[in-house]
Amino acid sequence: MQYRKLGNTDAKVSVLGFGAMRLPTINDEKNNINKNEATKLLDYAIKNGINYIDTAYPYHGNDFTKEGESERFLGKYFSNSFKNNKFQREDIYIATKMPSWLIKTENDMEKIFNRQLELLQTDYLDFYLIHSVKKDIWNPLKDLNVLKFLDKLKDENKARYIGFSFHDSFDFFIEVLDDYNWDITQTQMNYLDVDFQSGLDGLRYADALGLGNIIMEPLRGGKLANNIPSDIQAIWNSYDEKRTPAQWAFKYLYNMREVDLVLSGMNTMEQLKENIAIANNSLANTMSAQEKELIKEVAKEYKSKKGNDCNGCGYCMPCPQGVMIPDCFKEYNQSYIFNEHEQTKHHYNLVLNNNQKASNCINCGLCVKLCTQQINIPEELKKVKKLFED
Ligand code: SF4
Ligand code: SF4
Incomplete structure (x- = not known):
């Protein structure tokens, strides 16, 4: 396993982190973790050098408004492992997140944090992140004195390091970075998403400030690893050394000096072994110009399939009608890039509530002049509606 120093923290983390949001389940029920299988995976992961385990309050629950099963399962797993001397508390870093969207009062922060410690059966967290920071969530949280609360966690040694996971624009990323003395950030990055949300510029900016950079969605929820379209596979096959698409995707990230740790939600032993093997061999700044070119070519080919x-x-937000424009387009583009209309339609209807969907657009045109990509947003939203709602 390769390890990297996480920004200016004292933590030396494995370059591959274990995301406990897609553990094996029984009967495909999210809140029914297959404890035997999940235990085998974690045992193997930790034995092979993974030392960063990431979870969050709602993981493995049926909806994001309630506590899920991931933290509870991990708490029991850690406690049994310590008792059986498999490893000790100081051998691992535990990271979890404040469910920002559930915080309605100042007290909620403390209440939920204490519940998380209880579920995880620990007195302290190594990393505590504000989950899913976006403009509409961050400003109300600041009004509830979240920054004071984070200071308190550090002062009382209940959380060693503080960070946030992020889903908004680059400009807003800079604003949030300016708001607090953060230790780490967690952002979405893979070779298709270099310009998406905080993107590559955000990664470099956070690195320059000395923050630790944690990457999520390295395989875009597995889509860059499975069911690869034949034209994309042909590009990968053109390279002399044979690598799987997952290997390419991870190598792309590990090659960046600014990336400290890549999180992956692994749920099969095969996947875990493959990811560990890649992490064992990937150093920063080792990719050749030819390898980089090949990745660029694949990204270009994928992007040529997208809708807009x-x-x-x-920048187009907020829409006065409540339409979540970027999310509508994200699902729409995903649908075309991976040619998965039914699956994406299901996801669109799952993640967007009815008043956030494309059909709420009244064609007022306000967003159009704000779009950085000169997209005719109302026209494109009509296509989204047709694809996912009609
Ligand atoms: S044109 Fe549609 S999406 Fe754009 S601001 Fe108006 S209602 Fe919202
Ligand atoms: S529609 Fe335009 S302004 Fe809105 S998120 Fe997409 S690119 Fe940015």
Whole structure:
């Protein structure tokens, strides 16, 4: 396993982190974790050098408004492992997140944090992140004194390091970075998403400030690893050394000096072994110009299939009708890039509530002049509606 120093923290983390949001389940029920299988995976992961385990309050629950099963399962797993001397508390870093969207009062922060410690059966967290920071969530949280609360966690040694996971524009990323003395950030990055949300520029900016950079969605929810379209596979096959698409995707990230840790939600032993093997061999700044070119070519080919040029920057928001424009386009583009209309339609209807969907657009045109990509947003939203709602 390769390890990297996480920004200016004292933590030396494995370059591959274990995301406990897609553990094996029984009967495909999200809240029914297959404890035997999940235990085998974690045992193997930790034995092979993974030392960063990431979870969050709602993971493995049926909806994001309630506590899920991931933290509870991990708490029991850690406690049994310590008792059986498999490893000790100081051998691992535990990271979890404040469910920002559930915080309605100042007290909620403390209440939920204490519940998370209880579920995880620990007195302290190594990393505590504000989950899913976006403009509409961050400003109300600041009004509830979240920054004071984070200071308190550090002062009382209940959380060693503080960070946030992010889903908004690059400009807003800079604003949030300015708001607090953060230790780490967690952002979405893979070779298709270099301009998406905070993107590559955000990664470099956070690195320059000395923050630790944690990457999520390295395989875009597995889509860059499975069911690869034949034209894309042909590009990968053109390279002399045979690598799987997952290997390419991870190598792309590990090659960046600014990336400290890549999180992956692994749920099979095969996947875990493959990802560990890649992490064992990937150093920063080792990719050749030819390898980089090949990745660029694949990204270009994927992008040629998308519906429109939305990069999720969020400048068009908020829409007075409540339409979540970037999210509508994200699902729409995903649908075309991976040719998965039914699956994406299901996801669109799952993640967007009815008043956030494309059909609420009244064609007022306000967003159009704000779009950085000159997209005719109302026209494109009509296509989204046709694809996912009609
Ligand atoms: S044109 Fe549609 S999406 Fe754009 S601001 Fe108006 S209602 Fe919202
Ligand atoms: S529609 Fe335009 S402004 Fe809105 S998120 Fe996409 S690219 Fe940015």
